[in-house]
Each structure stands twice: as structure tokens, then as C-alpha cells.
Amino acid sequence: MIIRKHAGEGLVVVGQTDHSRFVGQLAAHWGNERFAPPDPYESVVRAASFHDFGWLRYETSPLMDAASGEPYPFLKVPLTATQLAAYQWGLDWMADIDPYAGLIVSMHRTGLWKGRYGTIAHPQGYNLKVLDPAIQAFVERNEAWQERQRAALDDKGLRTNYRLMQVWDLLGLYFCCQDPYDDHVDPVPANYADPDGGVRMALAPDGPRRVRIDPYPFAERPCRVQLLARRLPARTYPDLEAFRRAYYRAGAELLEFELV
Numbered sequence: 001m002i003i004r005k006h007a008g009e010g011l012v013v014v015g016q017t018d019h020s021r022f023v024g025q026l027a028a029h030w031g032n033e034r035f036a037p038p039d040p041y042e043s044v045v046r047a048a049s050f051h052d053f054g055w056l057r058y059e060t061s062p063l064m065d066a067a068s069g070e071p072y073p074f075l076k077v078p079l080t081a082t083q084l085a086a087y088q089w090g091l092d093w094m095a096d097i098d099p100y101a102g103l104i105v106s107m108h109r110t111g112l113w114k115g116r117y118g119t120i121a122h123p124q125g126y127n128l129k130v131l132d133p134a135i136q137a138f139v140e141r142n143e144a145w146q147e148r149q150r151a152a153l154d155d156k157g158l159r160t161n162y163r164l165m166q167v168w169d170l171l172g173l174y175f176c177c178q179d180p181y182d183d184h185v186d187p188v189p190a191n192y193a194d195p196d197g198g199v200r201m202a203l204a205p206d207g208p209r210r211v212r213i214d215p216y217p218f219a220e221r222p223c224r225v226q227l228l229a230r231r232l233p234a235r236t237y238p239d240l241e242a243f244r245r246a247y248y249r250a251g252a253e254l255l256e257f258e259l260v
Helices: 016-029 041-050 051-061 079-098 099-111 135-154 158-177 240-249
Strands: 002-003 013-014 185-188 201-207 210-214 223-232 252-259
Touching: 002 051, 002 099, 013 099, 016 051, 016 158, 041 079, 041 158, 041 223, 051 079, 079 099, 079 135, 099 158, 099 185, 158 185, 158 201, 158 223, 185 223, 185 252
Parallel strands: 210 252
Antiparallel strands: 002 013, 013 223, 185 201, 201 210, 223 252
């Protein structure tokens, strides 16, 4: 889960599956006279919409850091065998529904431990590192599966679609992890003809929940997207039971952003 400390005393919590749905909206609206729309549209948007559903099991029973009394942010969740199995379930689930989408999601998951395969120059802050042999084995097993899938499928456009998945994921984190601020993503693919090319895309707040994006990549002007979040009343909890009670009781809030 993405954990944001509210200006008051509470927390704003965004589930990874809610982040995933938000990213899917960005993918679904992507494309105009300057940026090619996703191709194949349905498979690529499906991958974006469900790329983080390997977190679904964790969201049924989220954990808390007993030392601090705070719930774990997603980058600090203990990476146990159970969590790796949940990731694998998510990859297998998507591949069974849509093999091309499953390939993109699998590459996204393994790429997080391998610097997004060198496709993003900025930002770099959310890349993960291979920490132990269990993670390395997970990566190697899934990369071998990816190679077999590439041979079995028409993988035309796959590199561009993987790169787009990284851009959308980072844009999703930009909106989910904090209030909008000046930043950029580089490089952002503009078409399928140049699988390694791209442009620098600037992001700047332009009012409450309004962000100016240059160059602008969406079909609608403006583009409105929604993010589901939950507010918890306190930042710390005495024990796991108290945290989960507050988590399950938390009301949902729909945050709408206007992209211009």
C-alpha cells in the first residue's frame, strides 16, 4: 500500500490495486496527434489496469511495523515467500486471461528489480534491488518464461509497450505518493516506429489536483482521472489488530485529477 501522512494526524492509504486501476485510466486515455495510442489497445490497457494485482492478497491482511506502530509503505513490506507467491499468482492470473498482457506485466515485475531494464533515465527512485536468492530465482524463472512467450506470440511493439508501462506506472506513483510537484519523466515513447526513442515529459501543478503536462499525451483535453484513497484517523497504532480495524473501517474517497 502507498502510505501518505496527512497534514493532520491521520494517514491517506492508496492500495496497490487502486494505484493499478488509476494507471489503467492513464493508459486508456493515452494517444493523440503526437502520441500513438496503445497497440494492441485492449491488451496493453488491460496490462496497465491490473499490473499490480499481485498485491491483492496483501491488501486483505496488511502488515504494520511493530517498532514504529505505522503500516508498512509498499517499498518496505517484508518480501516473504508468501508475498513472492502472491506476485507469481498475479502474473499467472493475467497470462491466463491475456497472454500478451501477461507478458507485459511479467516484464514489469521482473524489471523493477533490474532498473526497469534501463528504459527510464528519470525518475529512478522507485526501482527495487535484488536482495536475496529467492528473489533472484523468481526473476530468473519469470524471465525464462518471458523468452518462451516472446517466441510463441506476435511480440510486435512489445518493447514500446513495456516502456509505456513504465511511464504510466511512474505517472501513477507521481499522483498517488504525494501532492503534485514539478518533475518530469524521460524518455516517453511517442510512437512505435522508434522503439528506443522518446521525449522528455514535464509535469507541473496548475491548481488543486490539476497538473499541466508538456507535451500533452491524452486524447481528451482536459483529461479527468480518478484515484480511490482511504483516510485513517491516526498515524500510529498500538498493535496490528487496532490498525486493521481502522483500515477496514476507513471510508473511501475519490480524488479526481484534471490533466491539462
